[in-house]
Amino acid sequence: MPKLLTTEQMAEFANSGCLFFDELIDEQTNKEFLDDIGHTEIKNVDSVQKYYQNIKATSSIPRIPAGIPLKDAYPANSPLEKIFNNEVVDGAIRSLVGSSAVIDHQFLHITFPTKYFKEANQRQMSQQNHQDSTIDPRSTFDIQLFYFPTEVTKEMGGTRYHPGTHLRIVNEFGIAKYQNIKGQKSVVCKPGTIGIFHNGLWHGAGVNTSSDNIRYMFKVRLQPTEKQELLWDPEKKYKPLPNRALYWTDESKDKTINDILMKSYPWQEADTNRLDKINVVKFWRLLTGNKNLDIDYWLTRVENELY
Amino acid sequence: MAKRQKVLVLYLNMPSLEGEVISWATFDGTGKKLHMTGDSDEPPYPTGLDALLDGWKLFQASQAIPEHPGQEFRTSYLKHEFFFEKIEEGDF
Numbered sequence: 442m443p444k445l446l447t448t449e450q451m452a453e454f455a456n457s458g459c460l461f462f463d464e465l466i467d468e469q470t471n472k473e474f475l476d477d478i479g480h481t482e483i484k485n486v487d488s489v490q491k492y493y494q495n496i497k498a499t500s501s502i503p504r505i506p507a508g509i510p511l512k513d514a515y516p517a518n519s520p521l522e523k524i525f526n527n528e529v530v531d532g533a534i535r536s537l538v539g540s541s542a543v544i545d546h547q548f549l550h551i552t553f554p555t556k557y558f559k560e561a562n563q564r565q566m567s568q569q570n571h572q573d574s575t576i577d578p579r580s581t582f583d584i585q586l587f588y589f590p591t592e593v594t595k596e597m598g599g600t601r602y603h604p605g606t607h608l609r610i611v612n613e614f615g616i617a618k619y620q621n622i623k624g625q626k627s628v629v630c631k632p633g634t635i636g637i638f639h640n641g642l643w644h645g646a647g648v649n650t651s652s653d654n655i656r657y658m659f660k661v662r663l664q665p666t667e668k669q670e671l672l673w674d675p676e677k678k679y680k681p682l683p684n685r686a687l688y689w690t691d692e693s694k695d696k697t698i699n700d701i702l703m704k705s706y707p708w709q710e711a712d713t714n715r716l717d718k719i720n721v722v723k724f725w726r727l728l729t730g731n732k733n734l735d736i737d738y739w740l741t742r743v744e745n746e747l748y
Numbered sequence: 749m750a751k752r753q754k755v756l757v758l759y760l761n762m763p764s765l766e767g768e769v770i771s772w773a774t775f776d777g778t779g780k781k782l783h784m785t786g787d788s789d790e791p792p793y794p795t796g797l798d799a800l801l802d803g804w805k806l807f808q809a810s811q812a813i814p815e816h817p818g819q820e821f822r823t824s825y826l827k828h829e830f831f832f833e834k835i836e837e838g839d840f
Contacts, residue, residue: 567785601786609823618757619826620773620785627786647786708770708826710761716823723821 444532446673451536452701455724458607458639460533466524466588466633474520474590474659477501478549483556483653496549511542511663521659524588524635533637536673537584538665545583545662552598552649552656567598568646569617573662576612577640580727581665587636588659589628597656598647599628600636605706607639608720616643624707628658670730681734699736715739749837752777756804756833758796759826763812765796771826778836796830804832 446454454460478500486492496502501519511534515522524530534542558565573585593599603622627647628636638644640662649656671677682699702721709717719739726734735741755775760767769791774783793799800806808831815822 564782567787569785598786609825611824616825617785618773619759619771620783621788621791622771623769623791625786625789645785648784710770710827711767712762713823713827716821719821720823 442528443535444528445675446533446536448674448679448698449701450533451673451728452698452725454537454637454639455728456702456704456721457604458642459602459604460637461628461630462529462533462635462637464631464633465529465635466527466590468632470520470523471590471632473523474588475657477520478657480655480657483554483655486553486557486655488561489551489553489557492551502547502549505544505547507545508543511544511661514544530586530635533635534584534586534663537637538663538669539667539672541666542663543666545664547659547661550646550658550660552646552658554597554649554651554653554655556653565648567601567648569614570601570603570619570622570643570645571614571617572606572609572611572641572643574613574640576610578610581669582607583640583662583664585638585640585642586661586663587628587638589630589632589634589636590657590659591632591654593628593630593634593656594651594654595627595629596649596651597654598649599630599656600644600658601625601627601647602638602642602644603706603708604642605704605709605717606643607641608717608724609641609643611643622708669728671728679729679731681729681731681736684735684738687737702736719743750840752779752836752838752840754778754834754836755831756792756799758791758793758799758830758832760796760828760830763810763828765800765806765830767828768795769793778838778840799830799832804834806830806832 450460478496501516502521503514503516505514511525515525555565587600603625671679682697702725703718705714722736722740726732754777757773758769759771761770772791776783793802810827810829
């Protein structure tokens with residue numbers, strides 16, 4: 442049975458644009474995946490191109506034409522089929538993009554350690570920040586599922602990402618000049634960790650400064666074929682919370698869904714931060730199907746047009 | 749002696765140099781240090797004014813462009829961009 446996301450997890454995704462499930466995939470499946478792609482030690486790697494050629498020639502990762510349903514994509518009993526059949530992965534996908542999602546594309550990202558670049562006499566650089574895959578002003582959103590089959594240490598340069606950037610409409614590498622952004626995070630994880638990103642989340646690959654660890658990240662982009670409305674709530678019972686006092690408030694330690702949704706980030710400007718909140722409320726309206734919902738009066742205030 | 753330019757780009761949380769640094773990038777034309785994406789988690793200065801006080805010379809700042817009618821709530825790139833430089837002399 443798929444384990445659907447909770448309302449708290451959906452609110453976290455709506456606000457931050459990402460969710461992580463640590464050590465979700467079991468050790469045996471991680472090993473099967475690594476064996477299947479022919480994972481080896483860096484000393485056995487001649488070139489990036491040859492390494493990819495070998496994986497493409499021998500692994501069970503299929504060629505998937507864009508637009509193929511996820512349920513038909515991976516061979517029976519292959520490591521990737523097992524990963525997508527995991528009840529948490531299955532439930533998260535259904536909660537975000539529905540039960541009939543199609544595959545946009547997949548890719549196995551490999552980041553080689555410093556030793557490789559030294560021997561190849563190449564400059565080793567991190568990947569610049571970007572948003573996949575082109576300017577995208579839709580209300581519908583895709584998700585990108587990231588699978589990390591090995592441990593990723595800080596030195597291995599795990600995927601860098603910027604929580605809360607997913608609703609900013611930019612054009613792919615148009616954000617590459619932002620070398621560092623306050624509050625930036627990098628994936629550091631145990632084997633079998635799964636990350637799910639909103640397609641708009643700003644991110645980039647880190648630089649692998651470990652002595653000899655190859656870093657892998659298998660990515661699949663999924664597109665919905667149905668409205669993404671209350672897909673996570675099997676009882677369709679979500680109701681918005683009543684208005685609360687603003688600024689002149691009583692001390693309260695009770696955290697609500699609205700606190701998750703209205704979380705700020707250190708990279709947000711003093712002015713645009715308020716628009717970021719408005720856009721999260723608009724996103725939450727779409728996800729809940731409640732077109733009049735508001736949080737902290739952000740939209741009620743500017744929608745009170747009497748002329 | 750040759751001259752080389754070092755460029756510091758600061759993104760502030762408001763369109764005043766007193767604003768806090770929320771994003772930053774450094775490009776070193778002297779070749780002494782190779783900066784790259786994700787290489788530091790802490791900004792080089794707390795505010796734009798602190799960069800001036802340390803000798804950086806401002807040479808470009810972003811304009812205030814009114815939002816397009818109908819697009820007032822659309823968010824995009826970081827808004828408050830300031831380019832600074834330092835010129836270094838040496839044998840490069």
